[in-house]
Amino acid sequence: MEYIYRYDPLHEHIKMHGDMLRARRWSLAAGSWAHKPLIEAEKTVPPGESIFRICFWKSLDAAKLNMGHHLWPSMHVVQRVRADHQFFNTFCRIDDDFLKDSAWLFWRQSKRNADQIWTHDGIPKEDIDVFDIDGNWRKASNAVLLSDSQAKFCSRGYFPHYFINFSGAPEVVFWTTRLMKQEDGERVAAILIVHPETHIHVYAYPHVAQEIIGRALSKGIGSYKADRIKCFAVSQDRETFNERDLLEIPIVGRWSRIDQRPKGFLERFRKTPMPKPVYTISLADSNDWCWHPADSSIAIRVMRVFQWKTLKQTIACYASMIDAL
Numbered sequence: 001m002e003y004i005y006r007y008d009p010l011h012e013h014i015k016m017h018g019d020m021l022r023a024r025r026w027s028l029a030a031g032s033w034a035h036k037p038l039i040e041a042e043k044t045v046p047p048g049e050s051i052f053r054i055c056f057w058k059s060l061d062a063a064k065l066n067m068g069h070h071l072w073p074s075m076h077v078v079q080r081v082r083a084d085h086q087f088f089n090t091f092c093r094i095d096d097d098f099l100k101d102s103a104w105l106f107w108r109q110s111k112r113n114a115d116q117i118w119t120h121d122g123i124p125k126e127d128i129d130v131f132d133i134d135g136n137w138r139k140a141s142n143a144v145l146l147s148d149s150q151a152k153f154c155s156r157g158y159f160p161h162y163f164i165n166f167s168g169a170p171e172v173v174f175w176t177t178r179l180m181k182q183e184d185g186e187r188v189a190a191i192l193i194v195h196p197e198t199h200i201h202v203y204a205y206p207h208v209a210q211e212i213i214g215r216a217l218s219k220g221i222g223s224y225k226a227d228r229i230k231c232f233a234v235s236q237d238r239e240t241f242n243e244r245d246l247l248e249i250p251i252v253g254r255w256s257r258i259d260q261r262p263k264g265f266l267e268r269f270r271k272t273p274m275p276k277p278v279y280t281i282s283l284a285d286s287n288d289w290c291w292h293p294a295d296s297s298i299a300i301r302v303m304r305v306f307q308w309k310t311l312k313q314t315i316a317c318y319a320s321m322i323d324a325l
Contacts, residue, residue, distance in 0.1 A: 001082060002082070002083040002084070003060070003080040003081065003082060003083060003129075004056035004057060004058060004059075004080065004081055004083045004104060005056060005057040005059070005060055005062075005063040005078065005079065005080045005081075006055065006056045006057060006063075006078075006079055006081075007063065007067050007069075007076045007077060007078045007079065008076060008077060008079070009074055009075070009076055009077075010074070010075040010076055010077050010145065010146075011074070011075075013077045013079075013146065016125075019124070019125055020121075020122030020123060020124050020125070021054075021079075021081070021122050021123040021128055022054070022118040022119045022121070022122035022123075023052040023053055023054040023091070023106065023107075023108070023118065023119045023122070024052065024053065024054065024117060024118055025050050025051070025052055025112065025116065025117050025118070026038055026042075026050070026051040026052060026053040026107065027042065027050065027051070028042060032053075033098070035053070035096070035097055035098070035105060035107075036097050037094060037097065037105075037107075038051055038053065038107060041107070041109065045109055048111055048112065049109055049110060049111050049112055050109070050110070050112040050116075051107055051108070051109050052107065052108055052109075052110060052112075052118075052119045053105060053106060053107040053108075054091075054106050054107075055096055055103055055104065055105050055106070056081070056103065056104050056106070057102060057103050057104075058101075058102060058103060058104055060080075060325060062099075062101075062102040062103065063078070064322060064323070064325065065102070066099065066102055066103075069315075069318070069319040069322050070316070070319045072315050072319070074311075074315075075311065075314060075315055075318070077130055077131070077143075077145055077146065078130070078131040078322060079128050079129065079130055079131070079140070080128075080129045080131075080137070081123055081127065081128055081129070082127070085123060085127060087121060087122060087123045088106055090108055090110075090121075091106040091107060091108045092106070092107055092108060093105070093106050094107070125139065125140035125141040126139055126140075126141055128140040130143040130145060130146060131321075131322065131325070132144055132145050133145045133314075133318065135321040135324070149172070149174065150172075153174040153194070154174075156176075157176050158174040158175060158176045158194070159174065159175055159176065159215070159219075160172050160173075160174055161173050161174070161175055161193075161208065161211065161212050161215065163205065163207075163208050163211070165205075166204075171195075173193055173194065173195040173202055173208065173212075174193070174194050174195070175191060175192065175193045175194070175212045175215075175216070176191075176192055176306070177189065177190065177191050177192075177216050177219075177221050177224075178190050178192070178305045178306055179224045179226060180230075180301065180302065180305045183297075186227045186228070187224070187225070187226040187227050188226055188227065188228055188229070188230050189216075189221045189224040189226035189228070189229045189230070190229075190230050190231075190232065190302065190305065190306075191212065191213060191216050191221070191229070191230070191231045191232065192232050192233070192234065192302065192306045192308065193209065193212055193231070193232070193233040193234070194233070194234045194308075195233070195234070201233075202233045202247075203233065203247055203249075203289060209231060209233070209249050212231075213229070213231055213251075216229075228251070229251060230248065230249075230250075230251065231248075231249040231251065232246055232247065232248055232249065232302050233246075233247040233249065234246060234247075234308065234310075245291075245292070245293060245294040245299055245310050246291065246292040246293075246294070246296075246298070246299040246302060246303075247289060247290075247291055247292075248289065248290050248291075248292060248298070249289050250288055250289065250290070294310050294312070294313075
């Protein structure tokens with residue numbers, strides 16, 4: 001079976017218009033790529049119509065040679081579609097004049113509504129294969145790479161935490177806990193907060209970190225029998241890569257346990273369930289919160305314990321798998 005290939009930024013592909021891969025309106029006046037055949041065709045386009053175009057690499061080798069996957073600044077997704085897909089039947093297929101030996105340019109002229117950007121028809125997700133994060137091809141509708149954060153993080157043992165941002169809109173971050181040993185042997189109950197796919201970062205909302213720590217305590221982090229508790233946050237999303245990868249949210253003093261056992265002499269011998277201990281903590285002032293680069297010893301230790309990859313590491317791993325195709 002013959003396939004043609006393309007790649008798109010992951011955050012754009014997740015927001016795919018109408019869950020279909022569609023051709024976008026082309027117009028030189030709107031700043032579209034200056035394809036010479038389309039420049040000539042646009043001169044005769046009547047009012048109420050526009051040119052729509054979409055491009056694909058002619059082969060996997062052509063895609064690997066040209067897409068610069070080792071230099072991606074953000075996560076992308078590689079896709080393939082059958083070369084004889086019915087969507088292409090209404091398009092003219094010509095060599096892309098910028099990459100004649102490597103890419104196809106599909107274009108057509110059709111009616112367009114005033115605010116229309118994409119074609120009404122397209123290639124549904126069921127007909128798109130995605131090169132997934134584990135190195136396997138999957139239908140776009142089943143790809144782990146394209147799954148939403150709720151499914152992706154909850155399957156790894158993370159809990160969602162919802163809050164309202166400064167604009168009054170709902171946001172979500174995810175968190176989980178691990179027992180981490182320091183170099184000096186100290187046992188640390190560590191909390192990791194991650195906030196993917198959003199520009200809303202937890203460091204702007206100290207109360208969110210406090211709420212998450214409270215939830216971690218209520219879920220039994222005290223059973224770790226740790227010497228202290230530490231809270232970290234990963235400050236990156238799918239669109240950008242920030243060298244300040246790991247935020248440490250200091251906690252004032254050591255965490256303390258409030259013993260709720262019965263205090264009376266006789267009450268100690270009653271056969272009633274022993275209440276759970278309550279731990280109280282307080283966050284340091286946000287001015288004391290500190291950042292750690294990904295190559296620092298503490299960031300490496302935290303990332304290893306939580307089996308968390310930075311975006312840069314994820315891209316490098318994905319690029320290596322593309323090389324092996």
